Amino acid sequence: MFHQHTLPDYRQHSDVLESMIIKLYSKGVTTREIADLIEKMYGSHYSPAQISNISKQMIPKVEAYHQRKLSDKFFCVYLDATYIPLRRITFDREAVYIAIGIKPNGHKEVIDYRIAPSENVENWAEMLQDMKSRGLEQVELFLSDGVVGMKTVLQQTYPKAHFQRCLVHVMRNICAKVRINDREMIMNEFKQIHQQPNKEAAINVLHAFYDKWNRAYNHVIRNLKEIEPDLLVFYSYPKQIRASIYSTNMIESFNNVIRRKAKPKAEFPTEQSLNTFIGIQAMSYNERYFNRIHKGFGHVQDTLESYFD
Incomplete structure (x- = not known):
């Protein structure tokens, strides 16, 4: 048979x-x-x-992923948006807001994401408030680029948290505003800021950078001085993890994966299809890194726990 x-x-x-x-x-x-x-x-x-x-x-x-209960504390949370082609009535690229966090024990996860036509601080505020309502009570450090109003929104939602502006984004913004012939030198000198042994040495390097380039690019240096309080916050934490918390490079690598995998599709026909696609990526990421400790965090777990109540 x-x-x-x-x-x-x-x-x-x-x-x-x-x-x-x-x-x-x-x-x-x-x-x-x-x-x-x-x-x-x-x-x-x-x-x-x-x-x-x-x-x-x-x-x-x-x-279920969007509604799940969140951990009550993350040591650091990276915030960034990437753009994916989506068709509503017409075709356009829309913002995908993404939050990735690292817990005091070094475990990392995509906390949440949401889709909106463009990136603005109001959408970030709603997302942060939703994260808090789902159980995320304490964050020691947020990392983000220079979205206008972001620091204010973070202070309103998590008043005890500190804020580190992504130094890579800052460097890109500087290079976009200077002559091509000066870019390589400026970039190499600015990189020295996050390679110092302590905050005092970094301040000296930063101020020397001001003095050298102020005459040629006064407007650039003036803007840099305005955000100086947010540039060197990462030096307040153990040196073992500083390489991970002076920029949003970790979340940008996740964004790059999303864009690469979405590229063959050309565009998503509905918001639901895009939401499902991103959700699969987020859950896959969380499963892959469920019990893996991010580089450097395993050596300072007790120290990181001490930052919380």
């Missing part, structure tokens, strides 16, 4: 195939490409619409 072992009785597709489809979808493969691959590999025919419906099985999991 013939009995097929590939699929259970009365099943049109296997869990293995569904898992494969969801995995391919999360890698940025389009529904049409997935349908072609499945047919070539397994001989099973799926239309792009069927592939899309299978990927929609992740929607309840993504909704």
